[in-house]
Amino acid sequence: MSLIISNIALHFLSKKEETGEVLLRLGPEDVAASSKIESFVDALHKIYNSKGSKAYGHFSSMPAEGDSARFVDIMESYLGDVHSFHQFSSQAANLLKNELEKYDLAETGYLIVCHYEYMGGRYLLAAIIPISEHYSVDGELNISADQHLDTSKLQLAARIDLFDYQDNAEGNRYISFIKGRAGRKVSDFFLDFLSCEEGLNAKEQTQTLVQAVEDFVAVNQFDADEKQQTRKELLTYCKEQKESAQDVSLQELGNVIKTEENGQDFYKFCQEQSYPIEESFPHDQAVVNKVTKYSGYGNGISLSFERSHLGQDVVYNQANESITIFKVPPNLKAQLLALLENNAKQNQPATMAVESSNEDSENDF
Secondary structure: OOEEEEEEEEEEEEEOOOOOOEEEEOOOOOOOOOHHHHHHHHHHHHHHHHOOOEEEEEEOOOOOOOOOOOHHHHHHHHHOOOOOHHHHHHHHHHHHHHHHHHHOOOOOEEEEEEEEEEOOEEEEEEEEEOEEEEEEEOOOOOEEEEEEEOHHHOOEEEEEEHHHHHHOOOOOOOEEEEOOOOOHHHHHHHHHHHOEEEOOOHHHHHHHHHHHHHHHHHHOOOOHHHHHHHHHHHHHHHHHHHHOOOOEEHHHHHHHOEOOOOOOEHHHHHHHHOOOOOOEEOOOHHHHOOOOEEEEEEOOEEEEEEHHHEOOOEEEEOOOOEEEEOOOOHHHHHHHHHHHHHHHHHHHHHHHHHHHHHHHHHHHO
């Protein structure tokens, strides 16, 4: 396993239903990094990496209110060996408790704070993991209920790239956090807990990258197949970077996308055009996924097709807002033929009944 845990702490936050008071139960000191804990953190690391809705930021330069210390202050005390990891994580848990009370939110669960290394990187992860119930049956067929950490519902989590922070404290991207769908108010409370401000916008950077690729293939007069191939190369590269939790590098991408073997590469093109884009940055995979396909959903209709089919096998009529599809996919065609055949069978008895009724009427005369 490539993951090495330096320190880990687990604290529990709950809320009294009657009064709304937030209760904090601190975990034990010096938690040993057993193989089970290493496997758990490794799984949590992968879940966090797989989250597509992440944003990036940095610690705020604003001073803390009153005498309270900011997250960055207590983190610095730990990194500087002034305080132990347990002291740091306990202070962080109290900061989180105060924010929960301030916003009057019901976000409770286990706060995990973990300092670990992975593939040459050093990170500090803070996350609230919600609790869910599960049921089990014993040998006597007795059903019992229990609780478990539901990492699949991870929405409140942030990770600090400690190497990036220590090397470039003035940067705007050493903190990443999940920008989930739980609502802006919830995001605000977690950012306030960290004293974090949003910085680099991964979605905007990725949109600029995609536009630069489109400009590149247009300026170099690629034909339709070459354009689609270039888009696929971009998609493949970005997927590989996302899977390995690496930033997109314009210089690396320049070695992938070229006009010809000794022709102009994409990196030089970006430099010449002065796009507002970083040399390397964490990208938004959802934006890149759209470069080779058009897709949409609404009113019970879902449609997706490769861009190269537009105007050929897929024709859009702007005048009447209709789409005509030629070369229907075989599996869809089989379903439609089966449906037509089934409808024909269902209608047949009714037709025979009408004919029989007509014959009886004629006989009456």
